[in-house]
Amino acid sequence: MAGLDITPKVPAGRTLIQGYGGGGFRINGITVAGSHLVFPGGSERWHVDHVDALTPESLHAVTDRADTVRILLIGCGRTGVPPRPAIAEALRAHGVVAEWMDTGAACRTFNVLVGEDRPVAAALIAID
Numbered sequence: 815m816a817g818l819d820i821t822p823k824v825p826a827g828r829t830l831i832q833g834y835g836g837g838g839f840r841i842n843g844i845t846v847a848g849s850h851l852v853f854p855g856g857s858e859r860w861h862v863d864h865v866d867a868l869t870p871e872s873l874h875a876v877t878d879r880a881d882t883v884r885i886l887l888i889g890c891g892r893t894g895v896p897p898r899p900a901i902a903e904a905l906r907a908h909g910v911v912a913e914w915m916d917t918g919a920a921c922r923t924f925n926v927l928v929g930e931d932r933p934v935a936a937a938l939i940a941i942d
Contacts, residue, residue: 828854828929829842829853829855831936831938834918834940835942836942839857839940849863851935853879854933854935858875860937862937863940865895868937869901870901873886880909883934883935885933885935886911886935887915887924887935888915888936889915889919889938890916890939891939892916917938920937923936924936
């Protein structure tokens with residue numbers, strides 16, 4: 815029986831989130847521990863392990879890339895939380911719109927948007 819390949823098509827050189835859970839992520843074939851900021855061209859460790867620790871300052875790596883990032887998906891952990899006005903305002907001041915959701919949804923949405931070559935990043939809180 816022939817299987818159906820459901821791997822999203824991603825432009826060459828773009829980041830793909832292939833898995834999450836167990837306190838980390840699988841990004842471009844590499845398993846990484848802890849929360850991460852993910853950009854179309856790579857990822858970096860993010861030292862925010864709970865949504866309560868999220869501040870405008872913790873997102874400087876995103877606002878520093880505001881010329882190429884216009885959408886930020888915030889993966890809040892197991893469940894989404896309502897947007898925090900101070901964080902949304904700080905991001906909007908840099909031209910970035912934030913979408914708040916659970917981490918799994920943020921991973922899936924990132925893959926779709928990066929596959930469409932959209933100006934997206936994801937701030938992902940790791941879940942066990």
